[in-house]
Amino acid sequence: MASFKVTHPERVVYAEGNITKQDVADYYAAVARWLLPELANRPLSVVRCPHGAEGQCFFQKHHADTLGAHVPAVKLTEKDGDPAEYIYVDSIEGVLELVQMNTLEFHPWGARVDDPDKPDRLIFDLDPAEGVEWKTVAAAARDIRDVLLGAGMESFVRTSGGKGLHVVAPFQRGPSWGEVKTFCESVADALVTKRPARYIAEASKAKREGLIFIDWLRNTRGATSVTGWSLRARAGAPVAMPVRWEEIGRLKTGGAFGLKRALKRARDLREDPWEGMAVSRQVLGELL
Numbered sequence: 001m002a003s004f005k006v007t008h009p010e011r012v013v014y015a016e017g018n019i020t021k022q023d024v025a026d027y028y029a030a031v032a033r034w035l036l037p038e039l040a041n042r043p044l045s046v047v048r049c050p051h052g053a054e055g056q057c058f059f060q061k062h063h064a065d066t067l068g069a070h071v072p073a074v075k076l077t078e079k080d081g082d083p084a085e086y087i088y089v090d091s092i093e094g095v096l097e098l099v100q101m102n103t104l105e106f107h108p109w110g111a112r113v114d115d116p117d118k119p120d121r122l123i124f125d126l127d128p129a130e131g132v133e134w135k136t137v138a139a140a141a142r143d144i145r146d147v148l149l150g151a152g153m154e155s156f157v158r159t160s161g162g163k164g165l166h167v168v169a170p171f172q173r174g175p176s177w178g179e180v181k182t183f184c185e186s187v188a189d190a191l192v193t194k195r196p197a198r199y200i201a202e203a204s205k206a207k208r209e210g211l212i213f214i215d216w217l218r219n220t221r222g223a224t225s226v227t228g229w230s231l232r233a234r235a236g237a238p239v240a241m242p243v244r245w246e247e248i249g250r251l252k253t254g255g256a257f258g259l260k261r262a263l264k265r266a267r268d269l270r271e272d273p274w275e276g277m278a279v280s281r282q283v284l285g286e287l288l
Contacts, residue, residue: 004029004096013052013104014237019259024231025099027259031266032092034242035229037278039095041112043074043086045224046098047105053233057104061224063087068097074113079222088113104233107224110180111173116221118173119180122284123225124188125215126164129208138248140191140199140212141165145245147187151285156274160254161232161240164212166225170280177221179284184216186287228274229266231259241265244273 009022028035049057063073063085070093073085088108089095095106111119124144128137141157144167148155155169175183188201191214200211218225226232228242238255239262257265 004093006096006100011052013049014235014259015052015054016236017259019237021099021102023259024104025096027231027263028095028099029092030263031229032095034266034269034272035095035106035227036092037272038229038242038274039106039108039227040088040090041114042088042108043076043111043113043116044088044109045107046087046103047107047233048102049104049233050102053104053235053237057233059107061086067101068094070094070097074116076116104231106227106230108227109222109224110219111177111221115173117177119175119177119219119221120173121168121170122180122184122219123169124167124184125160125218125225126166127213127215128163129211129213131210132212134252135249136198137164137212137254138251140214141167141248142245143191143195144187144214147190148285151183151187153282153285154276154280156242156277157245157248158228158240158242159248159251159256161226161230161234161238161257162254164254165248166240168277169282170277171282171284175284177219181216181219183284183287184219188214188216229262242273247273 006021006025011021013019013021013024045059045061047057074088076086078084110121126140145155148169153169155167158166160166192199192201199214201214226240230240232238237259239257241257
């Protein structure tokens, strides 16, 4: 990876910290061991920021030959029935070619390119309203973990790189997207019923004051969520970081890991905080 060259390597991408395009490429090369298992071989949306994280950014999901020789395409059917070619990567070379095209964030599907209509993971994105304390966010993640355990599923947690946490659970392929969506809705509804003064499962910002939005809507065909170890296009270069369950109580925010802290973590880690995620053979739980 040391031989990979980016154009305009001196261009400042994150004003806070004076982080350059070369720094971003070096970061992704350094964390490839941890990044690729969750990212590779999944249809992908990327966030491209030609003018840096503080400039105008945009999502891209459709493939273009200009993205690079190591960025392959997968043919999918859109909601309207039309065929389309989507992005995916299967190597760090592909990741770096996307960085060359000013990509900062990577958002994969919950399914693989070899069978995109058969998901193999679910996710709950905890989005706290302003003023909600971190300890309440951490408790919410544990609540979801407990509900999933009650349905026979082990789960994993990561910081979002923003205000919240993501709870992720793998399962063996078999259920349809519709079945996964229904299951996740039932988990969110169960928690809202149990703690209506703490949680909301509707995507209505007007009703969210003082509450944590349990976003279960990402569990549909075509929906994506930021992958672990991805930078976020936000001030300070925060990272969406996989952590162990016992770590979340020691954090103060979902943006606790910046690029430099993430690099140190990658160097110091002896084992994956999500050890067992990739080889899990558990099945989707029963409806609650």
